[in-house]
Amino acid sequence: MEHIFSASERELPGMVVIDLQGEINAFADQELSAAYERAEGHATPTVVLNFKEVSYINSTGIALIVGLLARARKAGRRLAVYGLSDHYQEIFQITRLADFMNIYSDEASLVAELS
8 A cells, every 4th residue: 555645835925834645644754744844944923734635644644733733832833724624624623633723624714814
């Protein structure tokens, strides 16, 4: 089974968006961490995770996202997300991740609220 994951970042006014693609599981750890580190280099108050192209997130993937949230909070940054499927929005509610990050339906609503 292939575990293809990629993450790339791009800057928008006041935020850095990390575009995620593929499966978020143990194999995504290094790539996700590296992308977040690059995003931190932009010195914006908000880091955004775009889940639009994410096909699967397992419990390890959720733990990786919790780790990014901890890093963001420690640095005084806001972490926001968009593009989650209904299923993963529910998982973010159940795991209480939604209590600590803003969840948007799409990039347009995120940009409208945060810029």
